[in-house]
Amino acid sequence: MTEILKPDNADQVLDAVKWAVSEATPLEVRSLGTKAGFGRPVQAGRVLDLSNLSGITDYDPGELVLTAGPATPMAEIERALAAANQELQFEPMDLGPLYGGSTDAPATGTIGGVIAANLSGPRRVKSGAARDHFLGFHAVSGRGEVFKSGGKVMKNVTGFDLSKLMAGSFGTLAVMTEVTVKVLPRPEKTRTVLLMGGDDEAAVAALCDALGSSHEVAGAAHLPAAVAARSGVGYVAGAGASVTAVRIEGPGPSVEHRCAALTDQFKALGAVEELHSHNSIAFWREVRDAIPFTGDRAGDQVWRISVPPTAGAEVVRRLTDGLGGDAYYDWGGGLIWFALPTREDAGATAVRAAIADCGGHATLVRASADVRQAVEVFQPQPGPLDELSRRVKDAFDPEGVLNPGRMVAGV
Amino acid sequence: MQMPDPDQRVIERRAEIIKAMRTIVPGEGVIADEAMLKAFECDGLMAYRQLPLIVVLPETTAQVSQILAYCHLNDVKIVPRGAGTGLSGGALPLADAITLGLSKFNRVLDIDYPNRCAVVQPGVTNLGVTKAVEADGFYYAPDPSSQIACSIGGNIAENSGGVHCLKYGLTTNNVLGLEMVLMDGTVLRLGGKHLDPGGYDLLGVMTGSEGLLGVITEVTVRILKKPETARAVLLGFNSSEEGGDCVAAIINAGIIPGGIEMMDKPAIHATEEFVHAGYPLDVEALLIVELDGPQIEVDHLIEQVGEIAKGQGAVYSRISETEEERAVFWSGRKNAFPAVGRMSPDYLCMDGTIPRNKLALVLKRTAELSQKYGLRVANVFHAGDGNLHPLILFDANQPGELDKAEQFGGDILKLCVEVGGVLTGEHGVGVEKRDLMGEMFTEDDLKQQQRVKCAFDPTHQLNPGKVYPTLHRCAELGRMHISRGQVPFPDIPRF
Numbered sequence: 001m002t003e004i005l006k007p008d009n010a011d012q013v014l015d016a017v018k019w020a021v022s023e024a025t026p027l028e029v030r031s032l033g034t035k036a037g038f039g040r041p042v043q044a045g046r047v048l049d050l051s052n053l054s055g056i057t058d059y060d061p062g063e064l065v066l067t068a069g070p071a072t073p074m075a076e077i078e079r080a081l082a083a084a085n086q087e088l089q090f091e092p093m094d095l096g097p098l099y100g101g102s103t104d105a106p107a108t109g110t111i112g113g114v115i116a117a118n119l120s121g122p123r124r125v126k127s128g129a130a131r132d133h134f135l136g137f138h139a140v141s142g143r144g145e146v147f148k149s150g151g152k153v154m155k156n157v158t159g160f161d162l163s164k165l166m167a168g169s170f171g172t173l174a175v176m177t178e179v180t181v182k183v184l185p186r187p188e189k190t191r192t193v194l195l196m197g198g199d200d201e202a203a204v205a206a207l208c209d210a211l212g213s214s215h216e217v218a219g220a221a222h223l224p225a226a227v228a229a230r231s232g233v234g235y236v237a238g239a240g241a242s243v244t245a246v247r248i249e250g251p252g253p254s255v256e257h258r259c260a261a262l263t264d265q266f267k268a269l270g271a272v273e274e275l276h277s278h279n280s281i282a283f284w285r286e287v288r289d290a291i292p293f294t295g296d297r298a299g300d301q302v303w304r305i306s307v308p309p310t311a312g313a314e315v316v317r318r319l320t321d322g323l324g325g326d327a328y329y330d331w332g333g334g335l336i337w338f339a340l341p342t343r344e345d346a347g348a349t350a351v352r353a354a355i356a357d358c359g360g361h362a363t364l365v366r367a368s369a370d371v372r373q374a375v376e377v378f379q380p381q382p383g384p385l386d387e388l389s390r391r392v393k394d395a396f397d398p399e400g401v402l403n404p405g406r407m408v409a410g411v
Numbered sequence: 412m413q414m415p416d417p418d419q420r421v422i423e424r425r426a427e428i429i430k431a432m433r434t435i436v437p438g439e440g441v442i443a444d445e446a447m448l449k450a451f452e453c454d455g456l457m458a459y460r461q462l463p464l465i466v467v468l469p470e471t472t473a474q475v476s477q478i479l480a481y482c483h484l485n486d487v488k489i490v491p492r493g494a495g496t497g498l499s500g501g502a503l504p505l506a507d508a509i510t511l512g513l514s515k516f517n518r519v520l521d522i523d524y525p526n527r528c529a530v531v532q533p534g535v536t537n538l539g540v541t542k543a544v545e546a547d548g549f550y551y552a553p554d555p556s557s558q559i560a561c562s563i564g565g566n567i568a569e570n571s572g573g574v575h576c577l578k579y580g581l582t583t584n585n586v587l588g589l590e591m592v593l594m595d596g597t598v599l600r601l602g603g604k605h606l607d608p609g610g611y612d613l614l615g616v617m618t619g620s621e622g623l624l625g626v627i628t629e630v631t632v633r634i635l636k637k638p639e640t641a642r643a644v645l646l647g648f649n650s651s652e653e654g655g656d657c658v659a660a661i662i663n664a665g666i667i668p669g670g671i672e673m674m675d676k677p678a679i680h681a682t683e684e685f686v687h688a689g690y691p692l693d694v695e696a697l698l699i700v701e702l703d704g705p706q707i708e709v710d711h712l713i714e715q716v717g718e719i720a721k722g723q724g725a726v727y728s729r730i731s732e733t734e735e736e737r738a739v740f741w742s743g744r745k746n747a748f749p750a751v752g753r754m755s756p757d758y759l760c761m762d763g764t765i766p767r768n769k770l771a772l773v774l775k776r777t778a779e780l781s782q783k784y785g786l787r788v789a790n791v792f793h794a795g796d797g798n799l800h801p802l803i804l805f806d807a808n809q810p811g812e813l814d815k816a817e818q819f820g821g822d823i824l825k826l827c828v829e830v831g832g833v834l835t836g837e838h839g840v841g842v843e844k845r846d847l848m849g850e851m852f853t854e855d856d857l858k859q860q861q862r863v864k865c866a867f868d869p870t871h872q873l874n875p876g877k878v879y880p881t882l883h884r885c886a887e888l889g890r891m892h893i894s895r896g897q898v899p900f901p902d903i904p905r906f
């Protein structure tokens with residue numbers, strides 16, 4: 001059994017990291033462990049379990065910022081925000097369902113995990129990712145030193161923006177002990193305009209058009225027919241064709257006006273439907289959490305691929321031609337969710353070849369630990385960038401005691 | 412302000428360095444003539460001046476790479492410079508450093524509407540990006556008041572803001588990719604037309620790095636379709652407290668306006684005299700609230716904002732009825748710095764951010780400080796995000812006044828930190844706030860930031876003397892203070 005250290009406060013986190021450095025015994029840093037399947041398996045002798053560093057410590061809705069312990073459950077954060085009619089506008093995906101959890105349970109995971117993995121959702125195209133809403137933190141570096149960066153205000157350029165480095169670093173640089181995020185009002189109303197039928201190219205073109213309009217599109221997805229058929233939303237599953245979806249949010253009269261304009265635009269391309277309140281919410285949750293690749297597809301390996309939107313359809317053609325499997329698009333074509341029947345290398349070579357000429361990155365988000373051990377889970381970086389990234393790691397964790405190997409083998 | 416002692420050995424090699432630079436950048440791109448160097452002796456923080464060793468104006472990334480590689484080998488320092496509008500002295504020259512100007516990197520390389528981005532060179536002005544796409548109805552959202560002049564490269568180096576960043580984000584939220592050159596000449600690409608490149612977010616840390624980490628040679632930014640329409644409302648209050656409460660009430664009602672700006676009485680008077688925007692002169696605080704989006708939404712929300720303001724004690728309210736009128740509303744605010752500049756031979760512009768609910772307190776204490784120092788102050792405020800710009804009026808020709816103004820400014824920034832805010836919201840630390848960094852950060856905080864510097868520029872040759880009060884050698888910063896086998900097993904719950 002791996003020994004688990006469970007600090008009660010930031011001081012104890014410091015003690016634990018100092019000790020780890022002194023003993024050259026790496027730590028696997030985690031809160032609730034809901035994202036253990038994301039990234040490479042960590043090679044560490046001990047677990048640093050942060051789950052006691054939990055709780056919202058500061059939240060004044062009028063200031064639009066919230067401060068919390070890193071292990072504060074997302075469900076708790078969402079509850080507190082909902083009570084003030086606010087939300088995390090980057091709409092972090094919930095990895096729970098993808099890793100076998102229930103598809104209609106409250107949010108899993110913690111705020112620290114969401115930041116460490118730089119999660120986002122369909123609203124990324126309008127509002128940014130976790131990195132864009134992460135204002136500041138306190139942490140213990142892999143050097144065994146306490147430090148902070150950023151602040152508790154929305155606008156701050158005092159010193160280097162280390163918050164950006166922490167977001168998406170999967171706990172490999174420092175152990176966060178407090179985080180501050182920007183929060184925003186919930187939109188009054190949400191609706192989704194659906195376009196039925198049409199191939200991937202045409203759909204992506206329509207989505208790019210919508211995103212390039214003044215309608216402030218807050219979600220732009222395309223589900224090819226086979227994926228649409230798996231939806232839990234009746235209109236979508238029953239379409240018998242591909243479904244292209246555009247989400248509009250805001251004050252009531254504005255939403256109606258913009259949906260009408262989009263409907264007019266889409267009519268020339270095919271049949272148009274609208275999803276309201278409950279159905280709209282359910283649909284975007286499916287898109288956000290890769291629900292089409294859960295359930296009877298839980299055995300598939302899943303890639304999350306970010307490319308320039310206009311390259312999306314061609315990349316998917318290459319992927320499915322070469323490897324089989326199914327794909328759907330978020331972010332106007334710029335985010336591809338791709339599921340394929342299990343392979344020893346998860347198709348990594350072919351996946352990366354498919355995006356080589358358009359620029360982008362592919363992350364293997366679901367595969368067995370063996371596969372994630374053998375395959376580069378995150379997009380390999382060109383030499384000089386890789387070297388710089390290693391120097392950045394050294395700047396925070398020179399002895400490699402925090403989550404070694406989680407992002408790149410040997411780092 | 413103490414700058415690092417110039418390295419005399421480098422100054423002695425000046426002729427040799429000029430020669431080497433001329434082999435890399437032919438023609439007029441190497442400036443060594445003292446009269447011409449004068450034009451580069453300061454940035455927007457004009458109280459500080461220094462002639463650079465020389466100025467080099469390269470035109471290609473390959474040249475930048477060769478220049479940096481040469482300087483790296485030959486121990487020559489580099490100060491990157493965009494348009495020189497920075498307000499914190501980030502582009503202040505050093506006597507022993509080459510000022511590397513990016514003004515010739517002025518081309519728009521690629522406009523890609525379907526992917527909603529533009530690829531431009533760093534010397535293109537902020538407004539130049541919008542100009543390149545506006546015929547097709549697009550724009551680049553971050554809009555610093557200096558947008559006619561400042562460069563997009565400088566914007567990234569400072570992570571600049573503007574009056575619309577509450578809704579549309581700061582520079583950092585609108586940059587997708589960079590090409591940059593490290594001090595040793597290595598050319599790197601970060602990000603691109605896709606979102607959230609994996610690996611450490613080096614693009615994020617480059618943004619706002621004030622020329623300390625690398626030289627930016629190409630930029631990919633997000634462009635947006637212009638909102639259908641925009642309307643602004645002027646709201647006057649009898650106290651800045653009421654004005655501040657009104658901002659909170661608007662946000663608490665779930666409305667995020669395109670912009671919310673606030674001015675105090677001295678700023679209202681100064682701008683009104685300068686541009687005649689029609690501002691009310693008998694109020695203590697004036698808000699400009701702008702709503703943008705579809706007509707129907709803007710009309711709907713501006714009415715709501717009017718109602719909220721009434722409830723918060725607004726004594727003046729005027730809604731723009733035409734595009735011209737909206738522009739007039741903004742003209743005062745957008746010209747606040749020059750307007751205040753007319754009232755006084757010199758002014759210093761402060762840039763702290765505070766939690767918005769501390770506004771009344773900070774303004775009250777600022778007024779007290781103004782009394783204490785015997786210097787006038789006018790306040791403009793990005794009210795939506797808590798970013799305060801007190802403008803301190805002084806006369807540099809009066810002995811001691813600059814010192815006094817700087818102390819006054821320092822006290823205001825310390826106050827910002829004391830109430831839970833920060834030293835700078837958008838103008839950067841540069842040399843101006845360098846020695847105040849200890850007010851906000853511990854020694855360990857600052858050392859950790861400098862270790863990041865070491866990862867990019869281990870020889871401290873890029874823009875030294877800026878941002879960090881003490882320069883530590885990278886070897887010293889890297890040393891571990893925990894020795895092997897010396898720390899006992901921690902007394903922590905374990906399982």
Ligand SMILES: Cc1cc2nc3c(=O)[nH]c(=O)nc-3n(C[C@H](O)[C@H](O)[C@H](O)COP(=O)(O)OP(=O)(O)OC[C@H]3O[C@@H](n4cnc5c(N)ncnc54)[C@H](O)[C@@H]3O)c2cc1C
Pocket residue numbers: 454455490491492493494495496497498500501502513533554555556557560561562563564565566567568569570571572573574621622623625626627628748749837838874
């Ligand atoms: C009247 C006035 C109004 C202003 N209003 C605003 C405002 O509303 N909001 C705001 O945020 N700022 C404002 N500013 C400040 C200033 O315009 C911004 O900081 C701007 O981004 C600086 O751009 P620049 O090209 O002039 O950069 P410079 O002043 O030339 O340089 C600024 C810093 O960036 C570095 N740098 C420049 N180019 C590069 C590059 N290519 N690679 C690496 N480093 C580089 C320099 O070394 C320096 O540290 C204002 C300034 C003035 C004078």
